[in-house]
Each structure stands twice: as structure tokens, then as C-alpha cells.
Amino acid sequence: MPRMPSSLPSVTSLFRTILAALSLTALAPAPLLAQQQVLKVTTIPEEAATEQIRKFGPLTRYLERTVGVKVEFTPVNDYPAAVEALVNKQVDLVWFGGFTHVQAQLRSGGKIVPIAQREEDTQFRSVFITQTGSGIKALPDLKGKQVSFGSQSSTSGHLMPRSFLLQAKIDPDKDFKRVAYSGAHDATIASVVGGRVDAAALDITVWRKFVEDKKVDTTKVDVFFTTPPYYNYNWSVHVDMPAALRERITKALLDLSMNNAEGKEILTLNRATKYIATKPENYRDLETAGRSAGLIK
Numbered sequence: 001m002p003r004m005p006s007s008l009p010s011v012t013s014l015f016r017t018i019l020a021a022l023s024l025t026a027l028a029p030a031p032l033l034a035q036q037q038v039l040k041v042t043t044i045p046e047e048a049a050t051e052q053i054r055k056f057g058p059l060t061r062y063l064e065r066t067v068g069v070k071v072e073f074t075p076v077n078d079y080p081a082a083v084e085a086l087v088n089k090q091v092d093l094v095w096f097g098g099f100t101h102v103q104a105q106l107r108s109g110g111k112i113v114p115i116a117q118r119e120e121d122t123q124f125r126s127v128f129i130t131q132t133g134s135g136i137k138a139l140p141d142l143k144g145k146q147v148s149f150g151s152q153s154s155t156s157g158h159l160m161p162r163s164f165l166l167q168a169k170i171d172p173d174k175d176f177k178r179v180a181y182s183g184a185h186d187a188t189i190a191s192v193v194g195g196r197v198d199a200a201a202l203d204i205t206v207w208r209k210f211v212e213d214k215k216v217d218t219t220k221v222d223v224f225f226t227t228p229p230y231y232n233y234n235w236s237v238h239v240d241m242p243a244a245l246r247e248r249i250t251k252a253l254l255d256l257s258m259n260n261a262e263g264k265e266i267l268t269l270n271r272a273t274k275y276i277a278t279k280p281e282n283y284r285d286l287e288t289a290g291r292s293a294g295l296i297k
Contacts, residue, residue: 043095079153118272124232161201
């Protein structure tokens with residue numbers, strides 16, 4: 001019987017080679033999966049979709065680089081869609097208003113975690129605006145008028161303005177001639193500028209940005225009432241997000257600084273000076289306000 005050539009591997013060595021290869025294959029997917037992971041981000045649509053994309057584009061690129069995963073930003077159609085997207089884990093990270101954060105918390109049974117907010121969100125305010133020749137000088141002057149809020153789920157464009165109106169003994173549903181909902185802060189401003197309503201309430205930072213960019217003429221439309229402060233916006237994630245990923249995202253947000261070009265661009269676009277850590281307790285007063293205003297049953 002002919003002898004096998006000595007240059008061929010033995011069955012034992014071949015088996016060991018196969019086992020080694022299989023072991024390497026089994027170990028390989030971890031880094032590969034990490035590279036393929038996608039962090040899906042969205043925001044409440046407080047402004048037009050084109051403005052959202054412009055605002056959050058630089059942040060998306062920053063998170064890709066610092067967190068180390070691919071990041072996709074996708075606008076949603078309305079505020080409830082942003083809530084449902086995170087509750088159902090269709091997205092991973094959402095920029096919520098304080099009220100939409102509360103709604104997501106209630107909708108999910110307490111499974112939404114706020115991780116960062118702008119420093120400005122600890123002392124946030126809403127403004128009421130009107131045409132300067134309208135004769136409206138104070139909240140009681142709104143009785144019998146047509147007034148617009150933003151989205152029904154907006155903290156600064158509906159919940160808190162309604163809450164402060166009720167505290168002033170003014171019931172929008174009974175005392176206003178008509179209540180309108182514009183859906184977004186920029187549309188709210190347009191409704192007053194265009195004379196479709198007599199007055200409106202919105203986010204103070206959006207108003208200031210419009211004034212700074214000279215998109216509104218304050219000799220024709222201006223603020224007549226500014227609310228007391230309250231907690232507002234935050235970045236939220238689902239409790240099921242891996243802790244390590246949550247920590248990397250949080251660190252990336254808190255590390256943003258006005259002292260470098262990238263950080264300054266991102267923070268300026270997001271109407272912020274810096275991000276700070278936050279916690280669920282900060283938004284409990286908003287839940288109370290929502291229940292008092294009849295917006296949470």
C-alpha cells in the first residue's frame with residue numbers, strides 16, 4: 001500500500017486548523033457588529049423638517065465620531081410620533097420637550113431616561129406675542145381674541161402657556177374667541193405676522209432666534225408677556241439601551257464646548273451654551289401642570 005506524502009497535513013493537524021478557524025470566526029462578529037450598529041436619532045418637530053436637518057446635521061456627525069457608531073437623523077411628522085418612536089424603540093435617541101418627555105414616560109411605564117439638557121432648560125420660558133397695534137398689553141386682554149398655540153403636545157408652545165393662563169383665571173377654551181394650533185413655533189410666529197390670529201404663545205429661544213436673524217420685525221410684532229421659568233427640553237433614551245452606549249452618548253453631549261469650532265457650531269444651532277446632566281425628577285412639575293391643565297388624564 002503506498003505511503004501518504006509527508007508534505008500533506010495529518011488528519012489531526014487539519015482538524016486543529018479547522019477548529020482554530022472556527023474559533024476566530026466565532027470571535028469576529030463582535031467588532032463587526034459594533035461597526036454596523038446604527039444610532040437612530042429624531043426630535044419633536046418644533047420647526048420645519050428642513051430646519052431640523054440643518055440644526056442636527058453637525059451633531060449627527062459629531063456623535064458618529066465620538067460615540068463610534070453610524071448615526072441616522074430622521075424627522076417625524078408630529079410630536080406624538082416622536083413619543084411613539086422611542087417608546088417602541090424605533091429610534092434610540094430623541095430630543096424631547098419637557099412635556100413630550102413626560103408623555104413618553106407615562107406611555108412606556110417609566111422606561112424613558114433623560115440623559116442631558118441644555119443649561120438654558122433649567123430656567124426656560126415661553127413668550128406671548130401680538131401685533132404691536134393690537135391693543136393687547138396683558139394676558140386678560142386676550143379674552144374674546146383668537147389665540148394660537150404650537151403643537152398640542154408642546155411644552156413651551158402649549159402646556160406651560162395654558163398652565164399660566166389658567167393660573168391667571170383665564171380659560172382658553174371658554175374665554176378665547178378661537179383657539180388654534182399651528183403645529184410648530186415658526187408657524188406660530190407666521191400666524192401672528194399674517195394676522196390669522198390676534199396673539200400666540202411659543203418657545204422663547206425660537207422667538208429670540210427669529211429676532212436675531214431679523215426674520216421678524218419687532219416694530220410690528222413683539223412680546224407682551226413672558227412666563228415664569230420652568231424645566232424644559234432634554235435628550236432621552238430608552239432604558240433598554242446598553243449602559244455603555246448610553247454613557248458614551250451622554251459624555252459626548254456633556255463634552256460639547258463653545259471653546260472649539262465644532263462645539264460652538266453645534267451648540268449655537270441648538271440654541272445652547274452647553275449641555276448638563278439631568279434627571280427624571282426635573283420634569284415632575286410638568287406632569288403636575290399637564291394634569292391640572294387637563295392635558296394628561
